[in-house]
Amino acid sequence: MLRDLINNHTPLKSNFERLSTLFQCAINAYKYPLNGNHLSQLGELSGYYCVEDIHKRMLQHPIGQRILKDKPRVTPETFKIEDLLKLDDNTFGHQYGRFMKERDFSSGERPIVKYIPNLELAYVYQRYKEIHDFIHVLLMYDVSVYDEIVVKWYEMAQLGLPSATLSAFVGSFKLNCQEKQKLIETLPDIIKRANQSEFIMNVYFEEHINTDITQLRKSLRLL
Numbered sequence: 001m002l003r004d005l006i007n008n009h010t011p012l013k014s015n016f017e018r019l020s021t022l023f024q025c026a027i028n029a030y031k032y033p034l035n036g037n038h039l040s041q042l043g044e045l046s047g048y049y050c051v052e053d054i055h056k057r058m059l060q061h062p063i064g065q066r067i068l069k070d071k072p073r074v075t076p077e078t079f080k081i082e083d084l085l086k087l088d089d090n091t092f093g094h095q096y097g098r099f100m101k102e103r104d105f106s107s108g109e110r111p112i113v114k115y116i117p118n119l120e121l122a123y124v125y126q127r128y129k130e131i132h133d134f135i136h137v138l139l140m141y142d143v144s145v146y147d148e149i150v151v152k153w154y155e156m157a158q159l160g161l162p163s164a165t166l167s168a169f170v171g172s173f174k175l176n177c178q179e180k181q182k183l184i185e186t187l188p189d190i191i192k193r194a195n196q197s198e199f200i201m202n203v204y205f206e207e208h209i210n211t212d213i214t215q216l217r218k219s220l221r222l223l
Helices: 003-008 015-031 036-046 048-059 062-070 092-102 119-130 132-139 145-159 162-172 177-196 213-219
Strands: none
Touching: 003 119, 015 036, 036 048, 036 119, 036 162, 048 062, 048 119, 062 119, 092 132, 092 213, 119 132, 132 145, 132 213, 145 162, 145 177
16 A cells, blocks of 8 residues: 555655755746645645654554554545545545535545655655645535635644645635635634544544544544
């Protein structure tokens, strides 16, 4: 399940190479905002120490330990939309399948981690990217610019990743006046939910496909 990570792995050999690549990715992300690869690689290069902290928190939790041992992946093969849509409407699996189907999304579209030097940490960051749509489903936010920014605020508060922080703050400037006011009113609740809920990286989503979505939200302290 890690063959794509191993094949794409391109560790940088020096701090100078890392900084120069970070600078180039930042320029490309600004010039080509619709190209997700540049923003993804910028997140990898700027988030190494945060990913280390996430890894430590996973090691301190029995479910996090199992995830790191098993290294499950979220792909079109492991989460088949047609199978998920056959589940009861109120299950997490069905809700996720419908979310992806209605938006014509594919879990295979997530860029593969490239620059994080340690393969174990590369997996952690890949896992974070692959469960992003699960977070949308659990928080009940769509994929508009406003909704995406709210989800990024949640991720920033929970995980502290620079890429989420950058998206949360910079993205807020793209909102119109009405959306900015709505965001201001929403932030206290979303930050509270991020701080009180289970650490999202320690959730073995693959084991909750048949779980009632409301019950799952309650068990994760998201309601």
